Amino acid sequence: MSEIITTKDLCLWYGDNQALKNINLAIPEKSITALIGPSGCGKSTFIKTLNRMNDLIPSVKITGEVNYKGRNIFSKDTDVNELRRDIGMVFQKPNPFPMSIYDNVAYGPRTHGITSRVKLNEIVEQALKDAAIWDEVSDRLKKNALSLSGGQQQRLCIARALAVKPEVLLMDEPTSALDPISTSRIEELILQLKEKYTIIIVTHNMQQAVRISDNTAFFLLGDLVEFGKTEKIFSQPKDKRTEDYITGRFG
Amino acid sequence: MSKKRKFYIFLMRSIMIVTTAFTAILVLFLLAYVFIEGIPNITWELLSTKPSYLEERIGILPDILNTVYIVIATLIFLLPLGVGAAIYLTEYARNQRVVTTIEYAAETLSGIPSIIYGLVGMLVFSNNFGTSLLAGALTLVIMNLPTIMRTTQESLKTVPQSYREGAFGLGAGKWRVIRTVVIPGCLDGVITGCILSIGRILGESAALLFTAGFAHALNNFFTGLRSPGATLTVALYVYAKEEGEFEVAFAIAAILMMLTLLINLSATLVGKYFAKRKNI
Ligand SMILES: Nc1ncnc2c1ncn2[C@@H]1O[C@H](COP(=O)(O)OP(=O)(O)OP(=O)(O)O)[C@@H](O)[C@H]1O
Ligand SMILES: [Mg+2]
Numbered sequence: 001m002s003e004i005i006t007t008k009d010l011c012l013w014y015g016d017n018q019a020l021k022n023i024n025l026a027i028p029e030k031s032i033t034a035l036i037g038p039s040g041c042g043k044s045t046f047i048k049t050l051n052r053m054n055d056l057i058p059s060v061k062i063t064g065e066v067n068y069k070g071r072n073i074f075s076k077d078t079d080v081n082e083l084r085r086d087i088g089m090v091f092q093k094p095n096p097f098p099m100s101i102y103d104n105v106a107y108g109p110r111t112h113g114i115t116s117r118v119k120l121n122e123i124v125e126q127a128l129k130d131a132a133i134w135d136e137v138s139d140r141l142k143k144n145a146l147s148l149s150g151g152q153q154q155r156l157c158i159a160r161a162l163a164v165k166p167e168v169l170l171m172d173e174p175t176s177a178l179d180p181i182s183t184s185r186i187e188e189l190i191l192q193l194k195e196k197y198t199i200i201i202v203t204h205n206m207q208q209a210v211r212i213s214d215n216t217a218f219f220l221l222g223d224l225v226e227f228g229k230t231e232k233i234f235s236q237p238k239d240k241r242t243e244d245y246i247t248g249r250f251g
Numbered sequence: 252m253s254k255k256r257k258f259y260i261f262l263m264r265s266i267m268i269v270t271t272a273f274t275a276i277l278v279l280f281l282l283a284y285v286f287i288e289g290i291p292n293i294t295w296e297l298l299s300t301k302p303s304y305l306e307e308r309i310g311i312l313p314d315i316l317n318t319v320y321i322v323i324a325t326l327i328f329l330l331p332l333g334v335g336a337a338i339y340l341t342e343y344a345r346n347q348r349v350v351t352t353i354e355y356a357a358e359t360l361s362g363i364p365s366i367i368y369g370l371v372g373m374l375v376f377s378n379n380f381g382t383s384l385l386a387g388a389l390t391l392v393i394m395n396l397p398t399i400m401r402t403t404q405e406s407l408k409t410v411p412q413s414y415r416e417g418a419f420g421l422g423a424g425k426w427r428v429i430r431t432v433v434i435p436g437c438l439d440g441v442i443t444g445c446i447l448s449i450g451r452i453l454g455e456s457a458a459l460l461f462t463a464g465f466a467h468a469l470n471n472f473f474t475g476l477r478s479p480g481a482t483l484t485v486a487l488y489v490y491a492k493e494e495g496e497f498e499v500a501f502a503i504a505a506i507l508m509m510l511t512l513l514i515n516l517s518a519t520l521v522g523k524y525f526a527k528r529k530n531i
Contacts, residue, residue, distance in 0.1 A: 053420060058345055085422035095413035097432060098528075107431070108421040157417070164421055 004029040004168060004198050005050060010064035012045055012054070019045045021222040022064070027215075032190065032199045034209035034230065037219035038245065043202045044092075046219065047170045050200070051087040052080050068168075085112060088166035092173040094153035096145035096160070101137050104145045104156060108164035123163050131159035132189045151182025158189065162197075169193065171201040175208070187212050206246060210234055218242045282508065289505025292498045301469045309490070309499050313467045317384060317480035320472055321463065322452050324388035325395065329448060332392065333399030334434075334441055340400075341407040342429055354404075357397035368394045369458035377462050385476045387463025391452055398451070399444035406440025407433065439525035446518045453510055456484045465489045483507055 003026040012020040019042045027033050035043045045054070052073060054060045066073045073083055085108070096104050105124045114120060124141070128134040133155040137148070145156055154174060161169060171190070175183040190199060190212055203209050209216055210230060217227040218239075226233060226242045237243045300310030336353075344350050372390030373382075380386045410433055418428040464479030467486070481489060483503050491500035 051420070053416065056416070056419065081422040081424055083422075084420055089416075089420040091413065091416065091420075093413060095411070095417045097414055097417060098436070107418070107423075111418075111421055111423045111427060160417075160421065 002029055003027060004069060005200075006067045008065040008067070010046075010049065010066060011062070012042075012049060013061040014057070015059045019222050020049070023224045025217060025224060025227055027198065027200060029198050030194060030196070031214040032194055032201060032212055034213035034216045035200065035202045035219060036204070036206070036209055036216060036245070037225075039204075040221075041219040042222045043219055044172050047172055047200060047202055048089075050168075050170060051084045051089055053084075053089065055080065081111075085164045086166055087168040087170060088161035088164060090154070090157050090161055090169065090171045090174050093177050094150055094157050096148070096153050096156050098144065098146055100142050101145050101148070101156060102141040105160050105163045108160060112164060127159040127163035128156075130162050130193070131155045132185065132192075133159060149182075151178050151185065154178060154182070154186060155189065158186070162193075166197065168198045168200065171199065173202050173204060176204065183208075206234075218245060220245070285501065285504050285508055288497075289501035289503075289508075292502035293505060297499070297502060302467050309496060311467075311483070311486060311499070311503060313469045314481050314483050314486040314503070316469070317463075317475060318453065318482040318484075320475045320480075321384050321388050321391065321459075321482055322449055323472070324384060324476055325391045325448070325452055326445060328389065328392045329395055329399055330441070330445070333396050333444065334403050336396070337400045337403035337407060337437075337440075338429060338433070341404055342425075342433065357400055360393075361397035361401075364457075365394060365455060366457040366461075369461035372458060373461040381477070382462065382464040382479045383477050384463050384480050387459045387482075388476070390458050390462045391448075391455065394455070394458060395448040395451060398447050399441070402440040402444035402447065403437055404440070406437040406443075410436035439521065442521050442525075443518060446514055446521065450511065450514045450518075453482075453507060453514070454484060455482075456488050459485050460488070 005025075005027040007023050007025045010020055010023040010025075011018065023046065035047065037043055048054050049062065050066060050068075050073075054062070062074065068083065068087065071078070097107065099107075102124055105127050106120050109120060109123050114123070125134065125138075128137060133152060136152060137143075137156075145153065148156060154177075158169075158174075175186050178186070187208065190201065193199060201213065213230045215228065216230045216233045218225045218233065218237075218241075220241055226237060226239045228238075233242065234246055237246065297309065297311055298315070299312055300308060301313050302309045340350050340353060368390055372386060372393070376386035376389045377383070380389075414432045414436065415428055418432045423431070459482060463482070463485070465481040465485050465488075466479040467481060468478060470478055470480070484507060487500050487503040487507070490496040490503070
C-alpha cells in the first residue's frame with residue numbers, strides 16, 4: 001500500500017501559540033487512520049492543515065511540508081479549491097446548507113462546473129446511496145435539509161463530501177454529536193467507504209478507534225507521540241504516555 | 252407594609268398610567284386628526300391629475316410618481332453600495348482597525364441632521380446634475396448608506412461560520428461561497444434595510460428641498476430623474492406653507508401616514524417570515 005499524504009516537520013502557530021510541533025506522518029492509501037489525544041492537543045488543527053482549511057484563520061503560520069501524492073500542498077502552484085475537492089471534509093457538527101437535500105449534495109459538483117441535469121441527478125443519487133441515506137430521503141429530495149435529524153444530517157454531509165469524488169475524506173469527530181444508533185450507522189458507513197477512499201478521522205472514543213481504524217496516531221500537546229497499527233498501539237504501546245492515555249490515566 | 256409605602260406605590264402607579272394613557276391618546280389623536288381631515292379630500296381626481304392653474308385644479312399624480320422614481324433611483328445606487336460595503340467589511344477586510352473606523356464613521360453619519368446632507372448634496376450633486384430627482388436620490392443614498400450597511404452587516408454576522416466552512420471544504424472559491432451561502436443568509440438584513448430606507452425617503456423633506464426642488468411636472472422615469480420634482484412630503488410642505496392649500500396638504504398627510512403604517516407592517520412581516528425560515 002502506498003502513502004497518499006506525508007507530512008515533513010510540520011509546525012503550526014496560532015499567533016505565538018504553537019499548536020503543532022514537527023509532525024512527521026505518512027498516511028497509507030485506502031485505509032482508515034484515527035487521530036486520538038486529549039482535548040486541545042492539536043488533532044483538529046492537524047486535520048484542517050491537510051486541506052488548508054486553516055487558510056481561513058488569519059493568525060495561522062505554518063512551516064514544514066504536507067505532501068499530497070508527492071506534491072507539497074503549500075507550494076505556489078497548488079490550487080486550493082482543487083486540493084479541497086480531492087481532500088474533502090466532514091465536520092464535528094453536521095452543517096448542511098439551508099437549502100434542499102438535493103441542492104446540498106449538488107453544491108460541490110456545481111462548484112466544479114457540472115451543470116447537466118442528468119449528470120447531477122446521477123451524482124446526487126450515487127452520493128446519497130454511498131452515504132447510506134438514499135432510502136430515507138429519495139422521496140423528499142426537494143425538502144429543506146435542516147428538517148432532517150442530526151444523524152441524517154451528518155450522513156447528508158458525508159454524501160455532500162462524496163459528491164465531488166474526493167480521494168481523501170477528513171472527519172473531525174463526525175459522531176460526537178450523535179446518538180448511539182446513528183453513530184454505529186456512520187461507523188458501518190466509514191468501513192464501507194474504505195474500499196474507495198482514504199479516511200482520516202479524529203475521535204475521542206477509544207472503542208471507535210479500535211473498531212474502525214487500521215492505523216492510529218496519538219497526539220499530545222502538539223506532538224505526535226506515537227503512530228502505528230491500531231492493534232499495536234492499543235495492545236503494546238511503545239510510549240509510556242500513550243499507554244497512560246489509552247488506559248484512561250489522563251485526558 | 253407601612254401606609255407611607257403603600258401610598259408611594261399607589262402614586263407611582265398612577266403616574267405611570269397617566270403618562271402611558273397620555274402618550275396613547277396623543278398618538279391616537281394625531282392619527283385621527285390627520286385621517287379625519289385628510290381622507291375626505293383624497294379624491295380620484297387628486298390622485299390622477301397634475302395641477303393646472305387654467306382648470307383651477309390640484310393633482311398630486313406628479314408628486315406620487317416623483318416619490319416612486321426617487322425611491323427606485325435611490326435603491327438602485329444604495330443597494331449595491333451598501334450591501335457591497337457590508338460584505339467587504341465582514342467577509343474581506345482583514346484590518347480590524349480600518350473596519351472599526353468605518354463602522355464608527357457610519358454610526359456618526361447616521362446621526363447628522365438631514366438638512367446638512369441637503370446642503371452638501373446641493374453643493375456637490377445639484378451643482379453637477381442640476382436641481383433634479385437624481386441629485387436628490389444621490390443625497391438620499393449617502394443619508395441611507397449607514398442604515399443599510401448596518402442591517403446587512405448585522406445579519407451577515409448571524410450567518411453561521413459552519414456554512415462558510417462547509418462550502419470552502421467542498422472547494423468553492425471565496426466569491427462562490429459569498430454568492431451562494433452568505434448572501435442568501437443575509438437577505439433579511441438587506442430587505443429590512445431597504446424597508447427602513449424607503450420609510451426614511453418617504454419622510455424626508457429638508458434634504459430634498461435643497462437638491463430635488465419642488466416642481467409638479469408630469470414626467471417619465473428618465474426625464475423625471477433629470478428634472479426638478481417634489482416628492483409627496485415636499486409637496487405637502489409646499490401646499491401647506493407656500494400655497495395655503497390645507498385640504499391638499501392633509502390629503503397628502505393621510506396618504507403618507509398610511510404608507511408609513513404599511514411599511515412598518517411589512518417590516519414586521521419580513522422579520523417574522525425570516526425568523527420562521529431560520530429555525531426550521
Ligand atoms: N482558531 C484558533 N485560534 C487560536 N488558537 C487556536 C485556534 N484553534 C485552536 N487553537 C489552539 O490550538 C490548540 C489545538 O487546538 P485543536 O482544536 O487542534 O485541538 P483538538 O485536539 O482538536 O481538541 P478537541 O479534542 O477539544 O477538539 C489549542 O491549544 C487551541 O486553544
Ligand atoms: Mg477538535
